[in-house]
Amino acid sequence: MSENKNYQHPDVQEAENDELEIDWMEILRKIIAIRKTLYKAAGVGVVLGIIIALSIPKQYTVTVTLSPEMVGDKAGGGLASLASSFLGGAATSNSPDALNVTLAPDIVASTPFVLELFNTHVQTLDGELDTTLVAYLDEQKTPWFSYIVKAPGMAIGAIKSLFSEEADTVSVLNPFQLTKKEASLVEGIKQAITAEVDLKTAKTTISVTLQDPKVTAIVADSVVAKLQQYIIDYRIKKAKEDCAYLEQLYKERQQEYYDAQSKYAHYFDSNRNIALQSVRAEQERLQNDMNLAYQVYSQVAQQLQVARAKIQEEKPVFAVVEPASIPLEPSGTSRKTILLGIVFLAICGAGIWMLLGIPFWKEIKEKIQ
Structure with a gap:
């Protein structure tokens, strides 16, 4: 029989347990x-914690949940077939709308969309500020220790400002070329606004975090409204372009029919009393041309009526599952x-050091000496 190599005498095990207990x-x-040192570290931690906790401004978060209308393939086969019948080509295939719900985060984070929020009218809960969003951002509090981190950059910027003529105020916004201050404000708004999309349910969740609860709710409601309007304008623009094309086509085919x-x-x-066969043949040809022109004119008229109704039909429907409301408690x-x-x-740091x-x-x- 082989011996158990892991076997230890009971006395050895008791000695190891005693040694562990002694450690x-x-x-x-x-x-x-070192309890006195730990007490001092705790006191320093309390003082430092109070200073830091009070210096960090409260932030409030408002979350809005949207459930947009699910749009499948566009019902544009009639218009595509009609255009194809005039051009002599094959009908184009239907494709999903280019602006689907998954693009909501990209739209909200885009610079043109953020620039449209600059002039949003906001009001603080205490009523002391009644201004635009871009002006309110300048009034938000900043922790004191953030100035220590920004001090070198602020000093460099102050020196550069002495030799530059760049205006501090936000003038006419140009998305193609933003000033440093405008770019900074855009980044600040982008960090305050987030949008997420659940790919399974297609629900879009928009969150806004700012320092005043009422301002946060107003901005969240404005973001939702502008996002809805952005998508509606895009969809209606396509329908209006289709309708304008059919309007032009309708006038052309109408004039052809009248001619x-x-x-x-x-x-x-002119040839009512003439019984020649050539006259009858020409009369029949002109009648066929007139009937064909009327058929095309009638088809275009029907498509035009459909396109006009489609402008209203193309407006997407958004069900606001969770609307914006003024939060009662700060977030974070x-x-x-x-x-x-x-x-x-502070206690852990002092204890580890001691x-x-x-x-x-x-x-x-000792080793160095």
């Missing part, structure tokens, strides 16, 4: 020995959590 007790004794009708009537009146990490987190980090950092530093100094 833990030693750590506990060291922690107790053919006039030629037939004039020839018929609470001040209590920030305070407790900083105190915990138990591990100082002995390790002394050992390094």
Whole structure:
């Protein structure tokens, strides 16, 4: 029989357990020995936590959920077939709409869309500010420690401003060439507004985060309205272009029919009492031309009526599942959590430095000496 190599004598196991218990007790004794330092670190953490927690402004988040109309293939076969019949080609195939729900995040994050929000009228909950969104962004509070990080860049910018004539105020917006301040405001709005799409349900969720609850709700409602209008304008634009094309086609075919009708009537009146076969053949040809022109004219008239009705039909329907409302509680990490987190980090940092950092530093100094 082979011996069990993992077997240990009970006395050996008890010795190892005692040694492990002694190690833990030693750590506990060291922690107790430095308890005053830990108390001081906790006090420093409380002071620092209060300063940081109070310096971080509250933020409020408003979330709006939309359920857009699901649009499949466009019912444009009639118009495509009609155009094909005149041009002599094959009918074009239907394709899904180029502007589907999955593009909502890209639309909301696009610079032209954000620029349209600049002049959105907003009002704070306390009523002290009644201005535009771009002006409100300048009034938002910034943590004091952010100025420390931005100090080098602000100094460089101040020096450059002495040698440049760039205006500080936002003038006529030009998406093709934004100023530094305009680009900064655009990035700030892009960070405040997010949009997500559930590919399974096609629901679009739009979230806006700002420092005033009423302003946040107003901006969220404005973003939803502009997004809806953007999609509606796009869809109606296509339908209007189709309708305008049929209007022109209708007038051309109407004039062709009137011309053919006039030629037939004039020839018929001029040769009414003539019994020649050539006259009858020409009369029959003119009558056939008139009938054919009327058939084409009638088809175009029907398609025009359909296109006119399609303008209203093309407007997408958006069901607002969760509308915008003024939030009652701030979002993000609470001040209590920030305070407790900083105190915990201060205690852990002091304890690690006292138990591990100082002995390790002394050992390094001894080796160097």
